[in-house]
Amino acid sequence: QKEVEQDPGPLSVPEGAIVSLNCTYSNSAFQYFMWYRQYSRKGPELLMYTYSSGNKEDGRFTAQVDKSSKYISLFIRDSQPSDSATYLCAMTRTGGFKTIFGAGTRLFVKA
Amino acid sequence: GAGVSQSPRYKVAKRGQDVALRCDPISGHVSLFWYQQALGQGPEFLTYFQNEAQLDKSGLPSDRFFAERPEGSVSTLKIQRTQQEDSAVYLCASSPPRQDTQYFGPGTRLTVL
Numbered sequence: 001q002k003e004v005e006q007d008p009g010p011l012s013v014p015e016g017a018i019v020s021l022n023c024t025y026s027n028s029a030f031q032y033f034m035w036y037r038q039y040s041r042k043g044p045e046l047l048m049y050t051y052s053s054g055n056k057e058d059g060r061f062t063a064q065v066d067k068s069s070k071y072i073s074l075f076i077r078d079s080q081p082s083d084s085a086t087y088l089c090a091m092t093r094t095g096g097f098k099t100i101f102g103a104g105t106r107l108f109v110k111a
Numbered sequence: 112g113a114g115v116s117q118s119p120r121y122k123v124a125k126r127g128q129d130v131a132l133r134c135d136p137i138s139g140h141v142s143l144f145w146y147q148q149a150l151g152q153g154p155e156f157l158t159y160f161q162n163e164a165q166l167d168k169s170g171l172p173s174d175r176f177f178a179e180r181p182e183g184s185v186s187t188l189k190i191q192r193t194q195q196e197d198s199a200v201y202l203c204a205s206s207p208p209r210q211d212t213q214y215f216g217p218g219t220r221l222t223v224l
Contacts, residue, residue: 008151032211036215041218041220042217042218043202043216043218044154044202044215045215046212049211049212088153090153092211097142097144097159097166099156100156101153103151103152103153104151104152
């Protein structure tokens with residue numbers, strides 16, 4: 001079993017929809033949680049960075065961490081065709097630098 | 112300013128050949144990471160440098176993989192006697208001092224025939 005599980009999709013939604021992306025993990029030592037966006041043939045780009053449990057909002061993006069359930073989410077409001085990409089969750093332990101990534105969820109937002 | 116750059120962007124090698132992949136991190140970034148990303152998968156950690164010191168190489172798949180960063184800036188990932196299973200995108204990322212945020216380069220797509 002992988003340390004981080006993420007549904008690969010693809011997920012297809014109409015423009016303007018609210019998108020929910022999720023990951024589960026098994027290692028309770030993870031304390032830092034990230035979401036990256038990766039366009040085709042590009043490197044990942046950091047979207048959200050959260051420490052421990054709680055919510056964080058940045059524009060149309062909201063990240064949630066529930067450490068008790070070992071479950072993290074990314075919500076995208078008012079989705080746009082330009083949001084079409086692969087979304088990767090990632091996490092690290094305190095004092096660690098080895099980042100563990102999920103497999104990524106492919107998102108398509110239809111105009 | 113300039114981001115992380117990687118070269119070559121694409122590399123085709125015959126099985127058994129040696130390859131060298133280069134990463135130019137953002138100037139002033141202390142930390143440098145290498146990842147391997149197979150098709151349809153997330154990046155997998157290979158190795159980590161802090162300045163010129165390689166602090167973790169636990170992710171390198173075999174002794175055919177070798178990474179160096181001799182002057183604490185540019186890094187090279189070398190793969191000897193390439194195999195078909197080495198075909199992947201190799202990503203480099205760097206981080207500024209006292210920050211965890213990793214900035215990724217565009218990757219080198221390696222195809223081993």
